[in-house]
Every structure is written in C-alpha cells, then in structure tokens.
Amino acid sequence: MAREYIAVSIEQSPLTLDEVIVSCRVTREWVVEHVHAGVLLSETPQPPEQWRFSSRDLARVRRILELESRFDANPELAGLVADLFDELERLRARVRRAEEE
Amino acid sequence: MEFKDYYEVLGVKRDATADEIKKSYRKLARKYHPDLSKEPDAEARMKELNEAHAVLSDPEKRAAYDNVGKGFQAGQEFRPPPNWDAGFEFTGGGFSGAEGADFSDFFSELFGGRAGGMGGGMGGRAGRARQSYQARGEDHHAKIELELEDAYRGATRTITLQVPQINDQGRVQVVPRTLDVRIPKGVREGQMIRLSGQGGPGYGGGPAGDLFLEVHFKPHERYRVEERDVYETLPISPWEAALGAQIKAPLPDGTVEVRIPEGSQTGRKLRLRGRGIPGDPPGDLYLVLEVAVPPADTPKARELYERMASELAFNPRKHLGV
Numbered sequence: 001m002a003r004e005y006i007a008v009s010i011e012q013s014p015l016t017l018d019e020v021i022v023s024c025r026v027t028r029e030w031v032v033e034h035v036h037a038g039v040l041l042s043e044t045p046q047p048p049e050q051w052r053f054s055s056r057d058l059a060r061v062r063r064i065l066e067l068e069s070r071f072d073a074n075p076e077l078a079g080l081v082a083d084l085f086d087e088l089e090r091l092r093a094r095v096r097r098a099e100e101e
Numbered sequence: 102m103e104f105k106d107y108y109e110v111l112g113v114k115r116d117a118t119a120d121e122i123k124k125s126y127r128k129l130a131r132k133y134h135p136d137l138s139k140e141p142d143a144e145a146r147m148k149e150l151n152e153a154h155a156v157l158s159d160p161e162k163r164a165a166y167d168n169v170g171k172g173f174q175a176g177q178e179f180r181p182p183p184n185w186d187a188g189f190e191f192t193g194g195g196f197s198g199a200e201g202a203d204f205s206d207f208f209s210e211l212f213g214g215r216a217g218g219m220g221g222g223m224g225g226r227a228g229r230a231r232q233s234y235q236a237r238g239e240d241h242h243a244k245i246e247l248e249l250e251d252a253y254r255g256a257t258r259t260i261t262l263q264v265p266q267i268n269d270q271g272r273v274q275v276v277p278r279t280l281d282v283r284i285p286k287g288v289r290e291g292q293m294i295r296l297s298g299q300g301g302p303g304y305g306g307g308p309a310g311d312l313f314l315e316v317h318f319k320p321h322e323r324y325r326v327e328e329r330d331v332y333e334t335l336p337i338s339p340w341e342a343a344l345g346a347q348i349k350a351p352l353p354d355g356t357v358e359v360r361i362p363e364g365s366q367t368g369r370k371l372r373l374r375g376r377g378i379p380g381d382p383p384g385d386l387y388l389v390l391e392v393a394v395p396p397a398d399t400p401k402a403r404e405l406y407e408r409m410a411s412e413l414a415f416n417p418r419k420h421l422g423v
Contacts, residue, residue, distance in 0.1 A: 006285075008295050010295060097325060
C-alpha cells in the first residue's frame with residue numbers, strides 16, 4: 001500500500017517569518033517593508049519573529065510578489081490590487097450564491 | 102518538439118528593445134490575467150507569456166535563443182543541436198524550478214539544466230552546483246478540490262503533481278508524481294494545508310521543501326459554504342410550514358431531527374449551532390426552508406386546493422395592495 005502523507009492545516013500551525021522567506025523565496029527586508037507599508041498582516045507584534053502568517057497571508061504574499069514582478073508595482077499599489085482581487089472574489093461568491101437561490 | 106516563437110507570443114519584432122518587450126508583456130499579462138480575463142484560454146496564454154518573457158527579458162537567454170532559433174518558425178519540428186549553447190553563460194535568475202514546471206518542454210530542453218536562480222539562488226549547471234552547494238528544496242504550491250463531506254470527516258486523496266526534476270544530464274525534466282494525502286478534518290475553502298518534506302528535492306544533500314495545497318470545494322447540489330458556515334436548502338410541505346412539524350434533515354455528517362416552527366415561510370433559516378465545518382470554534386449549519394407545493398394532478402388534490410381557495414380566503418399579494 002502506498003504511503004500516506006499527513007497534511008497539516010496552516011491555521012493549526014501558522015508560518016513564521018523565516019518560513020515565509022523560504023517558502024516564497026523573498027528576503028526578510030521585502031517582508032518587513034511590506035508589513036510596515038501596511039499591505040501584509042493586520043497584527044504585527046514585536047519583534048518580527050513573533051509574526052504569524054495564515055493561509056490568506058501566504059496567498060497574499062504570493063499575489064503581491066506576482067504583481068510586483070509582472071508590472072513593477074510598488075508595495076502600496078500591489079497591496080491595493082490584492083485588496084481589489086479579494087473584493088472581486090467576495091463579490092463573485094455573492095453573485096454565485098444569488099444565482100443559486 | 103515544436104519550436105516556440107517567443108517574439109510572436111509577445112507580439113514584438115525580433116529586434117525589439119528590452120523596453121518594448123517589457124511593455125508588450127505587461128499589456129498582455131493584464132489582458133490574460135487568469136483572475137480577470139474572460140478569454141477561455143487565459144491561463145494557458147499567461148503561462149506562454151511568462152515563459153516568453155523569462156527568456157526574452159534575460160539578455161543571455163535571449164542571445165542564446167536567437168542563436169539557436171535562426172530560421173525556425175513557430176510550430177516547426179525542432180531539436181537543439183549538440184553544444185548549441187557553447188559560448189553562452191546563463192547567470193541570471195528570473196524563474197524558479199517551481200515556475201519552470203509550468204513552462205513547456207521546449208523551454209526545459211533549452212534552459213532547464215541551466216536555470217539560474219533554481220534552488221534559491223544557485224547559479225550555473227545544477228550538476229556542478231550539487232558539488233558545492235547544500236540547499237533546502239523549494240516549496241511547491243498546488244490546488245486540490247475536495248467534497249464538502251471531506252471537511253467534516255477528513256479524507257485521503259490521491260493527487261498527481263507535475264514536478265521538475267534534474268536528470269542525469271543535469272537538465273530539468275517535468276515528471277508526474279502521485280501521492281496519497283491525508284486531509285485533516287475542518288479544512289475550509291481557500292485554506293492551505295502543508296505537507297512537510299514533499300516539495301522540491303534538496304540540493305547537495307539538503308532537506309526537501311514543503312508542499313502547500315490550497316483547498317477548494319467542488320460545487321455541491323445541496324450545500325453552500327461560507328467560511329465555516331454551511332447552508333442547506335430544506336424542502337418542506339405546506340402543512341409542515343403552516344402547522345409546524347418534527348422532521349428529519351440530512352446533514353453532511355449524518356441526519357438530524359429538527360422542529361419546523363408553526364407558520365414558517367420559504368426562506369426562513371433555522372440555525373444548527375456547531376453543525377457547520379468542524380473546528381475551534383466550529384461553524385454553524387443553516388437550514389433554509391423552501392415550501393414545496395404538491396401538484397394538483399389528481400381529482401382529489403384539485404378538490405383539496407379548491408376547498409382551500411374557498412375556505413381560507415388567503416391573498417398572498419395583500420401587502421402589494423392588489
């Protein structure tokens with residue numbers, strides 16, 4: 001029988017700053033700059049070693065990275081576009097629900 | 102293997118400047134962005150664009166590509182000659198092994214073994230890098246579609262991933278990899294789950310990276326999910342709605358007895374606390390009542406409806422003033 005691999009939910013075990021750096025191939029400075037610009041993490045205890053990243057935060061890091069590399073967006077603009085994508089997704093879900101009802 | 106004309110993909114001339122390439126890439130990346138584009142092949146086009154951009158925006162890769170592709174047209178059968186890249190040194194990054202998994206065989210054949218930036222900053226041929234570097238493998242990201250019931254009970258799912266691997270010649274090849282994954286109970290839409298050590302292989306004896314799976318639920322004919330809460334439409338008869346009743350309702354994790362309050366109407370929501378997606382705290386399950394009207398398809402049924410019409414004097418449009 002094939003080996004079974006156990007998946008762990010990120011919400012059970014949120015990522016640390018170091019794990020995000022490795023996982024998303026970014027520098028510590030990049031993450032700190034974006035946290036200070038207010039585009040990543042809503043809660044930022046000190047020191048940064050105490051920061052914890054949820055599934056949503058991780059997806060947001062990847063999206064902002066993509067926007068910056070594709071369009072040379074600055075952190076604030078990439079954050080704004082990521083917010084708009086979140087809102088778009090929320091509204092699309094609402095439309096889907098309304099269509100089902 | 103078919104030759105890919107990266108200039109054609111980006112819609113630029115062969116002598117386009119770096120600025121023209123960048124502008125055209127951005128314009129098309131906006132047009133084919135998978136989250137916005139209504140084009141049916143947006144995702145495939147975006148991958149093509151990224152691949153073309155990875156090559157043409159890197160002066161060394163572009164020079165090597167121009168050299169090997171002289172006289173070739175898009176779609177033409179192509180095989181790079183031995184030592185086609187002699188004299189070129191690829192040092193730039195610009196794409197990762199994980200992204201490289203999205204690129205074509207054509208790209209892998211040309212640049213796969215020379216992916217500058219692979220493995221978190223390694224330069225040069227992977228074979229050479231193995232001797233002098235030790236690095237953790239890359240984390241890989243993928244999506245997984247589950248049934249809602251899986252979130253209630255947990256489940257084992259077999260997934261197949263396209264994984265870039267370095268072959269004996271030091272080149273990157275994309276190969277399918279299948280693994281059985283135990284999904285924890287309580288996962289939600291959009292949540293990521295992590296498989297430790299199941300990402301890209303380590304370099305020079307370094308540990309493997311992790312695999313991150315983004316969870317999505319398949320559309321369900323009966324249930325709708327919002328965060329941890331689950332909504333279910335529950336049909337009831339007119340007499341159950343009018344008089345109230347104790348009825349059975351099927352839930353994702355079994356059946357429950359619920360009391361329908363007297364005088365219920367379609368759209369009324371009954372909340373079952375803690376019966377949504379499990380967790381700490383668990384979500385709630387909402388039964389949305391829908392009054393189903395029996396057909397008047399027998400003389401007896403017609404007689405009953407006619408009696409109701411004459412004896413109940415019910416006007417559902419009274420509040421509309423008609």
